Amino acid sequence: EAHATRLKFYADFSLGITEDLLAHVAHNSEEHVVEKLLQARYGATSAMHQLLVKWRGLCKLENTWEPVQNLLEDVPALVKRFAAQNKKDPAVKSMASAHGIA
Template sequence: MHRNVAVRSDKLRQQARGRRDRKSQVKFAGFSVGDFVLVGSVVNRPTKLALHWRGPCQVTRVITDHVMETQQLVPPYEVTVHHACRLKMYHEGGREVTEDLEAQIAFGDGGFHVERLDEARCVDGQHQVLVKWLGLDDEESSWEPAANLLDDIPVVFRKWAAANKEDPAVAALIKTLDFP
């Protein structure tokens, strides 16, 4: 009796696998080492289904068929691991990283670069930081939400906050955003 149950169970399992394998709705792109890809990161606001595509990055290692290790092409050359559903083909591998590509990457990641962070304030319960933009005049500096800066430029923002933690406004935003 147990043998019949086991045989029947195996047969049903194989049939279900066959049906799943024949479904063609979900197909991930096959990436290889050296390919240039865009990396999708989930945006916290307004919906958790929104993705922000950053990059391009280069695939440095294929861990499994659907998990790749990528590396940024500009400093800090961060290496991260991503599922194939969060990657989008940018360009086939075999192309050299040129200065033009690096400039495009830097501009494509946002368009504006932070020259420095000046001061902090709290308006209606929202912590803001005065940002001096690279290439723009001091008069064009703008107050940006601290949470956005922490998401967009975490290394720069954390270094600035650590260097200015004696400032009461900076100390308050460190406590509110809950980072060391």
């Protein structure tokens, strides 16, 4: 396994690498991988359900609260598994009900 920051572009002008392609790769390489979902809450200021995310390769100080809707788009299986494993938690029940998670 290699981190995207360690990859280098192969410089062959016949490949037609454009500035748009380079910008796309640079933008998408900043994504982190969800390691685990830790906790659910309803964010009063954001008025949305959120999940506390542990990111792979980052310490727990860098865990972040992310909108459930975003996580359902990116890692739906993890969200559904978290909801099933924590169905007695009132915050998880509320989240599952609001987002149609069985």
